[in-house]
Amino acid sequence: MSLILPGATIGVLGGGQLGRMFAMAARRLGYRVHTLAPDHDTPTGQIADVEINASYDDMGAVRAFAQAVDVVTFEFENVPAETAEFIAAQGRDMHPGPAVLRITQDRLREKDFLRSVEVATTRYREVTSLAALRRAVRDIGPHGVLKTVRLGYDGKGQVMLGTDSDLAEAWKRTGGEVAILEALVDFACEISVIVARNGQGASAAYLPVENQHLNHILDTTIAPARIALEIAMRAEAIARHVAEKLEIIGLLAVEMFVTTQGELLVNELAPRPHNSGHWTIDACHTSQFEQLVRAICGLPLGSTDYHSEAVMKNLIGADVENWRDIIADPAAKLHLYGKSEPRPGRKMGHVTRLTARR
Numbered sequence: 498m499s500l501i502l503p504g505a506t507i508g509v510l511g512g513g514q515l516g517r518m519f520a521m522a523a524r525r526l527g528y529r530v531h532t533l534a535p536d537h538d539t540p541t542g543q544i545a546d547v548e549i550n551a552s553y554d555d556m557g558a559v560r561a562f563a564q565a566v567d568v569v570t571f572e573f574e575n576v577p578a579e580t581a582e583f584i585a586a587q588g589r590d591m592h593p594g595p596a597v598l599r600i601t602q603d604r605l606r607e608k609d610f611l612r613s614v615e616v617a618t619t620r621y622r623e624v625t626s627l628a629a630l631r632r633a634v635r636d637i638g639p640h641g642v643l644k645t646v647r648l649g650y651d652g653k654g655q656v657m658l659g660t661d662s663d664l665a666e667a668w669k670r671t672g673g674e675v676a677i678l679e680a681l682v683d684f685a686c687e688i689s690v691i692v693a694r695n696g697q698g699a700s701a702a703y704l705p706v707e708n709q710h711l712n713h714i715l716d717t718t719i720a721p722a723r724i725a726l727e728i729a730m731r732a733e734a735i736a737r738h739v740a741e742k743l744e745i746i747g748l749l750a751v752e753m754f755v756t757t758q759g760e761l762l763v764n765e766l767a768p769r770p771h772n773s774g775h776w777t778i779d780a781c782h783t784s785q786f787e788q789l790v791r792a793i794c795g796l797p798l799g800s801t802d803y804h805s806e807a808v809m810k811n812l813i814g815a816d817v818e819n820w821r822d823i824i825a826d827p828a829a830k831l832h833l834y835g836k837s838e839p840r841p842g843r844k845m846g847h848v849t850r851l852t853a854r855r
């Protein structure tokens with residue numbers, strides 16, 4: 498892989514807050530940033546040097562975008578894998594690569610991949626019809642989560658099943674799309690580990706953090722996670738192992754359940770900066786965003802060590818209206834994403850509260 502030095506231009510597919518914070522880190526290191534997304538005046542576009550307003554399957558626009566940059570990454574993993582392949586076929590470095598996207602865009606492929614590399618997940622079955630759902634419930638048991646295999650995030654496309662669920666209704670709610678039935682996990686807590694890996698195969702992991710969800714959306718991240726050191730070490734080893742097996746160049750967030758038995762089950766992979774890593778901006782020597790710049794440009798990875806403990810809280814929808822109180826708190830670091838309309842469920846910003854490291 499080529500070495501991409503400060504002064505070069507990084508292309509970002511996607512225009513959300515992850516791209517915004519990535520662009521801030523890239524520009525701080527002297528890179529230029531171009532972004533391509535279907536919307537105008539995006540959180541990423543407000544920071545980038547150049548904002549291209551086009552859909553991800555407008556191959557003419559994608560070609561022009563790719564030709565104007567030195568390396569391409571994405572902040573939104575539902576960029577069509579064909580678009581990623583098209584960029585790679587132009588001879589442009591694309592990190593993480595299309596093969597990683599193909600796996601992580603599809604919950605079934607992702608779980609099959611994890612199983613193939615001997616990483617534990619909850620039990621699951623593919624569901625392609627109502628009859629298949631009935632069979633899956635017989636195999637897995639009545640307590641489960643039915644999820645569409647594609648385009649589901651933040652709880653979208655998910656139906657919880659219990660003993661008296663109407664399976665026909667549940668199947669209808671998936672929209673008849675290919676789905677996966679997962680056994681419901683009785684978890685003590687949810688954690689995630691973000692690991693960076695560069696083209697030389699070097700990797701660096703942030704310590705596991707604890708994630709609390711509200712309405713299936715991340716609400717709070719507590720860093721470090723309140724788990725035993727032995728579990729934390731196992732979690733980090735799993736994340737490094739998965740990154741290695743995916744041969745990813747970039748960042749990989751590995752979401753896991755810590756079961757009440759102390760077992761670790763991987764729930765989901767995200768090959769990009771992750772909401773549970775926002776605390777690293779204010780509490781670590783190198784933020785996850787700077788780490789992604791380093792990884793995809795072939796620079797040495799930075800220290801993932803932390804100087805403060807942190808609690809990160811998302812500002813969702815109308816939460817953002819409290820920004821005046823937040824900014825008045827000396828322990829709070831406020832981050833706003835430049836989005837004009839605070840719609841329900843929309844991530845408008847986050848606040849990280851720091852305390853001295855014990």
Ligand code: AMP
Pocket residue numbers: 619642649650651652653679680681682683687710713752764765
């Ligand atoms: P996901 O979109 O897969 O990240 O799921 C969103 C959230 O739903 C997770 O962070 C969990 O809180 C919950 N959840 C998802 N799958 C399961 C499961 N199999 N068992 C228990 N809780 C789950």
